[in-house]
Amino acid sequence: MARKGRMLYEGKAKRVYETDAPDLCIVEYKDDATAFNGAKRGVIAGKGAVNNRMSNVFFRVLEDHNVATHFVEELSERETLVRRVAIVPLEVVVRNLAAGSMAKRLGLAEGLELARPIVEFYYKNDALGDPLITDDHAEILGLATPADLAAIRQEALRVNDVLRPFLAERGVLLVDFKLEFGRDSAGRLLLADEISPDTCRFWDVKTRERLDKDRFRRDLGGVEAAYQEMWRRVSEVEAR
């Protein structure tokens, strides 16, 4: 098993460690939760374990559909071995229904189904509050070339095409989600970061009950239970 070396990075929800292998890292998921660019803070008991294991289920499903991800091996409840990448400083958001900041920005009802899934790019920059940007902005800021953006957009929509039916079978509506991509030492674009109730909007298909971090953001209660319920749905069917 890979040995945890020096801590490379500590984020809001994860720590990343070096390993003996220069191309591999260990990600460790925390229970810490933040929202609104760090303005709201808390702890969601058991979140780290749910997010680690759920992300890994999704990464494995995506790899099965030829989406290249950073996933290598789950090491423990909260730790995963991943390929080391340089993160492209974009938050890549895919939306199937209007919700959250998009609904507010455009004056759309939350839950409005979009005519087609769309991809948005946000500049990953806490000091600026992760602003929505256009392709031209990304290029001018040197965040990504037009070719990078086209590749990322296409890959993000492929992730949606895989996860949306996977979740629908489990009674979950995939409203929207945030992805991050990185490049490994060979320059290959890999899906990185996590895919979890922290980074997705998951609604129960029938009741439209929120099963994601909006319960924390909006003080809806039942936060821990929602994470566990999502894990139950994703893991039970996986074990079939």
Added chain:
Amino acid sequence: MARKGRMLYEGKAKRVYETDAPDLCIVEYKDDATAFNGAKRGVIAGKGAVNNRMSNVFFRVLEDHNVATHFVEELSERETLVRRVAIVPLEVVVRNLAAGSMAKRLGLAEGLELARPIVEFYYKNDALGDPLITDDHAEILGLATPADLAAIRQEALRVNDVLRPFLAERGVLLVDFKLEFGRDSAGRLLLADEISPDTCRFWDVKTRERLDKDRFRRDLGGVEAAYQEMWRRVSEVEAR
């Protein structure tokens, strides 16, 4: 001369009237000034006359370069006969240098020259504060088709290609500007609205002194003088 009929619309800086001809309107420019989506209000003496006449100079120059505009005939110091159009609800911003909201949003120094001119679309909606949007948003909101957006983007860059050297000859750096487009009854896309110190950032080429509405927005003083100086530069050379 066309006769002013019923008022069709009163905006922050202009009134629009019907005429006897169904395809023609009269625009009347006011001295009223607003900024920050109406949060700041005032009067800039003489602004209406400067903006009317300056817009018309620019529209004539653009027509000479085969940019289709709504301009028909200047009727008086403050009034112009224009083709009636249905406005596409987009604020189309062309930027040569970072300034204003873009500099703030992306953390760029005001005055940074961009690698190439870029076009941004804002959703023309006061209640939402005219948010920046992506092409996908414009399409989903039904504001414009991808073909419309491509045509508008191309035309906006053509306007820049004409006005930037025209102004440079007059010692004025065209930092950025906002355009609005409309469709006439035949469906033809026309450049509409105005092109003036209200809608452009004009900087003196040498001193970088602001010669535009930023003097009002930012309480820099000398607001009226800046509008008159811009009119002097645009009109004097035109008369050569």
